[in-house]
Amino acid sequence: MVDPHTQPNDVPYGVVAVGASAGGVEALTQFAAGLPSDFPYAVLVVLHMPASAPSMLAKIIDRSGPLSARSAVDGEPLRAGHIHVAVPDRHLLADEQRVILSEGPTENAHRPAVNALFRSVALSFGSRAISVVLSGVLDDGVLGSKAIRDRGGVTVAQDPDDALFPAMPQHALDAGLIDHQAAASDIGGILAKLVERDIEEREMERDTSMELENRIAMGSRFSTDFDTEALGPPSGYTCPDCNGSLQTVSGINYRCQVGHAWTADALLRARDVEVDGALWVALRSLREKAKLARRMAANARPGTLSKKYAEQADEADRALTVLGERLAAAPTLDGDHGEG
Template identity: 45%
Template sequence: MPQHRDVVVVGASAGGVESLRGLLATLPADLAAAVLVVLHMPSGCTSALPAILNRAGLLPARPASHGAPLRHGHVYTAIPDHHLLVLDDLMGLSRGPAENGHRPAVDALFRSTARAVGPRAIGVVLSGALDDGASGLTSIVARGGAAVVQDPADALCPGMPENALREVPTARVAPVAELAEVLTKLIAEPVAAGPANTMSPLDLVEADIAAHGLKEGRPNMDTMGDPSGFTCPDCDGSLMTVPGTRRYRCRVGHAWSLEALAERKDGQLERALWTALRTLDEKITLGRRMEQTAVERGNGLVAKRYAASVAEAAQAADVLREFIRADVLPTGEEATL
């Protein structure tokens, strides 16, 4: 008996709620597939996504539950601070290392689904920034699954769709209003059983890391790639290059794409600049007080030394403010400096 694609995994980020609502509004109630959704979200919140998606269409939506079976015609959403995975036709929840600064991460869901169900998987990338999902989509295709990407021109934030198409140019592309038709056709198509081991060894290791972390007896990333010269923004550990990719992992498993790492480094630089500016301003204030104290005590030489230190710090602060105005802050925020 031929099998069909019956596990649809969907990843989204910025602008993704609108795309998800549009997709769910057009999917039929008798959809012969389970739908699993990862939307990037802060770790300390309660997700309202199931309630939003329940109101969007005919399919019931609920938070994912560890060990629960996948049921056709149902939507399961990731919960905060947990990777959502597919493990042997069951849902899995894991607190494995973050990927691209996210837990849940789209790549973690996609890789686990590719590993678990092979050609029965359909990966869908919707609106979002940067490139989470692009790597995982290649794993789905490598296992014989199908790839679908929201038309970047139709996405509120085209970064994730554009990067997915860069990695998987053969993916089917459509605006949200047409995605349901694309998916129902893919679900109806019979597919042959895929070969057992078409994911790369590194993809299998990365899927294992998302589920279990780096435990004793499992391969460490520092034995699988060369040092990148970068440090992990999450733990300050050394990042190793994932061979054959533009991605990195640290020894405890945090994963970063080149784009996500660059964005996080921008944030670290901005915080460092603000810290330096605050420190200079405090040094100026303290120096002026010390200068005034020296004057009151009649110690002119010491007062001049403090005055010189204040002038030097003030000059450095002015240079730093100009740099922040030019390279860090959006236009219009300069007046607050």
């Protein structure tokens, strides 16, 4: 076995990939505070963030613990004891010992995306990869944790009771993919022990599906030099981002023809958003129909035509009342941005 403390310069012996979403800033500051100062792995951090907003995340993490944290730079070498932090509107990926920032297709409507980071680290570092799933909503990180596990790495999650938004770590735990769980502030202690463990280097069979998905994530914006039909059969669903057909990947996960990726939970939520938007359009249309019909009734001569327009206005008003009550009773969708 190679001793991690004898690696030349600051070349990392392995990588810790960290993913978070809603509630993630607090979790990441606690996580960073608990890391040891002589940590021999590189750390890569993805937080779901708005594409157009500047991010202060690297500065926040840098102030929180003993390790240096900086916004990731495309092509820079991975450094042991350093935290490479994702930037808005770019996937943060690892390619061997380099950082990759890509404009590849969104995953679950996010770029950067947790699953994309975890998948790339699994392929580049195998048994020397560790994933950490922190606070967030939906099931981001589940597929990525599976990729880490499948390639011989170790998976860690924040204790859901310690997370402001427990869904992300809870989904990973429920899937049976997590080796260790702890409060965010205690994860550093677990990692300090994991990097000292004996690692059995082993030859891994190629996973062509994982490699294809990783290549899609590393692609340029609007790149189409791939065939998602190789990932699985047609699902019968359409992509919320581009309305293209979705292929089924590994049972209940999906990719469209231009590469947008969706988990089942994220796709279901996207449909909720679409339905909600359609209902508001219907509400506006019914209001306009009722007003127009009443104006036409008032302008028509008394008789059959005036009565017809008045009845149409009454019908639209009744539908407007029912739909308004439906919208008022509908649950509010939870936010999913870690910053902003």
